[in-house]
Amino acid sequence: MAKYQTLLYYCYSTIADAEQFAADHLKFCKSLGLTGRIIVAEEGLNGTVSGTPEACKTYMDTVHADERFAHTEFKIDDVDEPSFVKMHVRYKEEIVHSGLRNPNLINPQKQTGKHLEPAEFLAMKDLDDVVVLDVRSNYEHSLGKFKNAVTLDIENFRDFPAKINELAQFKDKKILTYCTGGIKCEKASALLLHEGFENVYQLHGGIIKYGKEVGGEDFEGKCYVFDNRLAVDVNSVNPVVLSKCYNCGKPTEKMINCANPECNEHFTQCDKCGTQLEGCCSTTCQSHPRKRVYDGTGYYVKVPQPINNDKKKKLQPAE
Known part of the structure; x- marks a missing residue:
């Protein structure tokens, strides 16, 4: 049995109490030891979560037990380690940002291809x-x-x-x-x-x-996938390398984020250029003072910013 699994799923189904659902769902996911990223909106769920096979099974069983999400289809990947570091469940206006927010015109629950x-x-x-x-x-x-x-x-x-x-x-x-x-x-x-x-x-x-x-x-x-794997193999029949290194033009399938957090561009880069440029898309980004340490993966966990206590005090109401 695989040590960990990663689940990819979505479900268009009306959630009347979406903000509260998001808060409760975060607690549930954490109780299972899952990591991942889930978006909750009135129109449904969109998530990728990762954890032990036992935790993933409990999660899928619980989601399916809710009649709103009983038809949810999970894509399951066996992975060597969790595909995320933390667990996030966030409420948003849409489960995939499209700008198409008029349910009377565009509503996947009523009409799709x-x-x-x-x-x-x-x-x-x-x-x-x-x-x-x-x-x-x-x-x-x-x-x-x-x-x-x-x-x-x-x-x-x-x-x-x-x-x-x-x-x-x-x-x-x-x-x-x-x-x-x-x-x-x-x-x-x-x-x-x-x-x-x-x-x-x-x-x-x-x-x-x-x-x-x-x-x-x-x-x-x-x-391309939206977790720390960044890219996964798909074709086992007639695979070819499509992408090229952004810097030297040689064929490569390695997708990374620029090590300069103020750029953070998604781009393909070969290992040789990655080493030379320390995971940056350019020498300009390589010389940036906030450049992150490149470990060869090109994936960076968001680090919480330290609390500015002086600013916090200014925002506090006077007693």
Whole structure:
């Protein structure tokens, strides 16, 4: 049995008491010894958690026992160590930031593209009347994407709605959307339908499920993930290295964050350049006084800032 597991999941389901739920859920996760990051909103849950197999099973069983989340699908990875250092559960307006907050227009609980299981997606993706659309951000699809997929120049998913006009040329095609785990496609496909696209589909379970069920065929490169692994293998059928070192241009699949915390850019960098630049994207960042120590991973845990007691005293009301 694996020493640890990492669970990736989301669930669109109405949570009337979302802020209180987030506070209670944090206590529950900590009681199990889990680490991870969960976003809670009135529209549902979006999370990645990591812990022992026993703790993960208890977590999944408890989530499924709540009728609001009974249909939640968990993607499970066996890992050698927890994929996070701390446990965070935060309340936000959306479980994936899209700017599409009008449930009367875009509501994944009411309308989305047709869900395709990985085998169905594999069978359809190369047909003449099909366009495969990556709805992820630049730093994600630069590391890995499906062969011949259409990608968009977006820094964050909230930029996706502004790119709809660029996709108008494909309105007579079947649009197959995909993302890491499926959550972004729920809103992306719903928006495409709202904008008049008639044949819209989405890869159920995303890239991660596709890799597990059909071997990741024709997914080129690695898949970016939002934990300290940063990137995971997907394709065991016909893998290729897609990305190149940001600094020297040589092929590499290693994704890191710039060691300069004021930059913190996501980029691919080979080990040689990583050593020379100490995990920075440039010599300018390398000389920054706040540069973090590069340990070869390019992943940095957020360090709480020390309390400014003088400022705290000024903010306290007079007795």
